[in-house]
Amino acid sequence: MAKVPVQFTLNGSERAEFVESGSTLLAALRDKMGDTSPKGGCLQGTCGACTVMVDGELRLSCLTLAETCNDAQIRTTAGLANGEVLHPLQRAFEDAFAAQCGFCTPGMIMAAAALLERNPNPDRADVVEAISGNVCRCTGYEPIIQAVLLAARANSTSAA
Amino acid sequence: MAVKRGRGVAAVNYPTGMNLGGDPTQALVHSTPTGSFMVTLSSVDLGQGLKQIMAQICAETIGVPTESVTVDTADTDTGPHCMGTFASRGTHRAGNAVIQAAREARQVMLEVAAEELEVNASDLDTDGSGNIHVKGAPSRSISIFDTALAAHFKHGRSISGRGMFLVPRSYPETETGAMKPSTCYAHACTVAEVEVDEETGEVVVLSVKNVFEIGRALNPKMVEQQLVGGSWMGISHALYETTEPYYPDRHHGARDYNEYLMPGPGDLAETEIAVLERPSGDGPFGAKGPGEMCANPQIPAVANAIFDAVGVRVDTLPITPERVLRALKQRDAGAAA
Numbered sequence: 001m002a003k004v005p006v007q008f009t010l011n012g013s014e015r016a017e018f019v020e021s022g023s024t025l026l027a028a029l030r031d032k033m034g035d036t037s038p039k040g041g042c043l044q045g046t047c048g049a050c051t052v053m054v055d056g057e058l059r060l061s062c063l064t065l066a067e068t069c070n071d072a073q074i075r076t077t078a079g080l081a082n083g084e085v086l087h088p089l090q091r092a093f094e095d096a097f098a099a100q101c102g103f104c105t106p107g108m109i110m111a112a113a114a115l116l117e118r119n120p121n122p123d124r125a126d127v128v129e130a131i132s133g134n135v136c137r138c139t140g141y142e143p144i145i146q147a148v149l150l151a152a153r154a155n156s157t158s159a160a
Numbered sequence: 161m162a163v164k165r166g167r168g169v170a171a172v173n174y175p176t177g178m179n180l181g182g183d184p185t186q187a188l189v190h191s192t193p194t195g196s197f198m199v200t201l202s203s204v205d206l207g208q209g210l211k212q213i214m215a216q217i218c219a220e221t222i223g224v225p226t227e228s229v230t231v232d233t234a235d236t237d238t239g240p241h242c243m244g245t246f247a248s249r250g251t252h253r254a255g256n257a258v259i260q261a262a263r264e265a266r267q268v269m270l271e272v273a274a275e276e277l278e279v280n281a282s283d284l285d286t287d288g289s290g291n292i293h294v295k296g297a298p299s300r301s302i303s304i305f306d307t308a309l310a311a312h313f314k315h316g317r318s319i320s321g322r323g324m325f326l327v328p329r330s331y332p333e334t335e336t337g338a339m340k341p342s343t344c345y346a347h348a349c350t351v352a353e354v355e356v357d358e359e360t361g362e363v364v365v366l367s368v369k370n371v372f373e374i375g376r377a378l379n380p381k382m383v384e385q386q387l388v389g390g391s392w393m394g395i396s397h398a399l400y401e402t403t404e405p406y407y408p409d410r411h412h413g414a415r416d417y418n419e420y421l422m423p424g425p426g427d428l429a430e431t432e433i434a435v436l437e438r439p440s441g442d443g444p445f446g447a448k449g450p451g452e453m454c455a456n457p458q459i460p461a462v463a464n465a466i467f468d469a470v471g472v473r474v475d476t477l478p479i480t481p482e483r484v485l486r487a488l489k490q491r492d493a494g495a496a497a
Contacts, residue, residue, distance in 0.1 A: 046417040097385040101207025128425045135417050138207050140392025141425040143385060 008072045010035065011079025019066045026050045026061035028069075029076065037078035037106045041135070048134030051107035052076045058114045077106035080113065088151040088158075089113055096147035100138035107134050112148045122152055163357050165366075166469025170460035171349040174453035175342030176443070177249030182329040185249075186240035187257035189218060189265045190320035195290070195308035196228040197265070202239035203254040205231075208451060209382045210250045216378060217255045217444050221262035222269065223286025224304060248449030251378065252344070255444030256325035264321025272311040272319065273302050344440040346448040347373040350394070350457035352429075354465040358488060361481030363466060365395050365429040368458055373436040375448030380435070383450065387433045390454025395429055396422045397455060398462040399478050 003018040010033060017032040026043075029035045029052070041049035043062045050062040053075040080087035089109050092098070099105045108131055115122055115130035122130070127148045136144060177183050188200040199218050205211045211231040219226040233239070242254060267281070273292040274281035277300060285295050286304075293301035311317045330340040353366045370391050377383040400421040403413045414420035423429075439446025459477065467473055472487035 042417055044416060097381055100209070100385060100389065131425050135422075137422070138389050139385070140389040140431070141423075141428060142388055142392070142431065145425060 004067050006066050006070055008069050008074050010074050011076060021067065023066055024062055025052070025054075025059070025064040025066045025069055025074075028066035029061060029074075035076055035078050037076045039103055039106060041103065041107075046135070047104070047107075048111065049104050049107040051110040051134065053110060053114060056117075058111060075110075077109050080109065087113070088154045089116070089148070092147040092151035092154060093144075096143050096150055098139060098143040098147035104134055104136045104138075108136065108144055112151065115148070116152055116155065120152065120155060122148070124149065163355050164469040165353070165355055166465040166467070167351065167353050168461045168464025168466070168468055169349065169351045170457045170464060172347065172453060172456045172460075174248065174346045174348065174449075174456065176247075176252045176344050176346060176440075176449035177327060177342060178247045179327055179330050179339075179341045183243055183249065183253060183327040185242040185253040185257045185325055187214075187254060187261045187323040188240050188320070189222075189258065189261040189323070190318060191265065191269070191308045191311070193308055193312040195224075195304040195306075196230065197222060197224060197262075199229060199231045199258055199261070200239055201231065201233045201254055201258075202236040202242040203250055204233055204245045206245060208245075208250070208386055209379065210245060210254065212382065213251050213378050214254060214258050217258045218262045220445070221259050222266045223288055223292075225289060228290065228304075248346070248451035248453060250449070250451070251447050252440075252443050252449050253325050253327070255378075255447060256442070257323035259323065259444050260325065261321040261323030264323070265319055266321075268311070268317060268319045268321070269304065269307055272315055272317055273307045275315060276302050276307065276310050343442050344375070344448050346375065346450050346453050347436075348450075348453050348457045350391075350461040352458060352461035352465045354462060354469055356466055356469040356484065358470060361484035361488070363399055363462070363479060363481075363484060365399070365462060365465075367430040367432070368395065368461070369432045369434075370454075370457065371434040371436060372450055372454060373438055374450035374453075375440040375443050376437050376446035377435055378445060378447050383435060384433060386451065387435070387454045388431060390451075391431050391433065391458055392423060392428065393455040394458025395462065397477060398459040399423075399480075402478050402480075 002021050004021045006019055007016040015033055019028050026038055029038055038052050038061050039049035041047035045060045045063040050060055052061045054072050089112050111131050111134050127145050191197050199214050214231045215226050215229040218229045270281040270284045279294055283295055284292050286292055290304050291301050311319050332339040349371050351369045355364045368391055372387055440448045472491050474483050474487050
């Protein structure tokens with residue numbers, strides 16, 4: 001199949017690659033650009049492990065064609081930390097023991113990051129709604145909900 | 161017709177590991193030239209935290225900080241043998257093997273330090289933060305860093321140890337059939353509160369209160385994490401999960417995350433966890449295996465709560481709305497007859 005050029009901004013860096021036409025953004029990120037933070041769980045849009053942000057909106061990278069992302073701003077969990085300083089959500093997931101096997105964690109964190117960007121003070125129902133497209137098979141979700149609420153509190157404390 | 165409430169209780173005794181043809185696990189421990197330690201295992205960490213626990217056990221036994229231990233579980237072709245991470249056996253079996261290996265490594269380490277300090281190895285102790293000193297004379301000391309360097313470059317010794325833990329095969333007694341399938345047991349009890357809708361057959365778990373007796377909790381936060389997740393899995397087993405959801409034909413079975421049901425973040429029961437610690441006699445630092453057990457007692461507790469609510473016994477899992485409705489129909493037919 002013909003290769004097509006794709007060019008976008010990934011976590012602040014300009015990236016360009018040739019990809020198979022029809023291949024997914026997930027494949028481009030993981031196999032071509034070395035960002036393995038989005039995970040391929042089901043590859044059919046049911047688990048949320050591949051969640052990334054495209055131009056500020058949550059997208060399932062396993063269902064997004066790479067060639068539709070030209071000139072887009074793409075963010076993944078790999079770009080959340082500021083050097084050595086973890087993003088408040090990453091710190092909260094660690095503090096709240098919100099990961100066991102860790103496979104859902106990058107997708108959960110992107111879903112939560114999108115929530116906190118549009119609603120810095122979510123309540124429990126908001127958090128449940130925000131992560132309802134992401135499957136976890138270890139934690140029973142409660143520690144993840146607590147971690148997102150913890151990160152929101154940490155944000156509002158540091159902003160005050 | 162109405163929504164009825166019920167409460168059910170169930171308790172389980174849970175064996176740590178299994179006993180078929182004997183249940184062995186091996187471990188190897190060695191030091192690097194600079195005095196950090198490697199634990200080599202074939203036991204797999206599948207998210208439950210086995211590597212962290214093995215690092216703690218090795219560090220505690222040798223007398224070094226946990227941070228100076230690395231656990232390698234990379235390859236079952238080349239690593240020491242392990243039966244596997246299942247049956248709640250990881251901490252108990254691999255932990256005991258690591259203790260034995262770490263003790264042997266510690267002994268070599270103290271022998272080398274004794275040569276360097278010109279004292280008897282039995283007079284030496286570790287301070288837990290990277291140094292070896294003469295008992296009662298802390299100033300007579302050598303760092304583990306220097307001890308490892310001396311072992312490698314001066315004494316030609318390998319600071320290492322081999323560990324093996326085996327639960328031997330237990331044959332049934334011919335007269336009674338009795339056997340000893342396990343050497344230690346964990347325990348759990350759950351009280352579940354449910355609502356059953358008699359019109360739709362739907363069951364909602366309002367709360368589960370769990371108490372787990374797990375031997376010693378070697379890492380309390382990780383234990384809690386596993387118990388909370390496990391309690392959720394128990395509810396999932398009771399009400400949701402099956403490969404053959406609602407149709408007799410297997411080809412209609414669940415094929416993906418949309419069809420293989422488990423409770424989502426909006427379906428969570430209020431969950432309480434209490435941990436009791438009664439250290440086991442033969443576990444590493446008194447640990448037992450809580451892993452699988454933590455998802456067990458919720459299932460009969462939920463079934464009992466349904467019985468309490470609407471008076472039907474559903475004895476097939478999962479307890480789907482269809483099964484509840486069929487049982488209610490049978491109940492009402494029996495009452496009318």
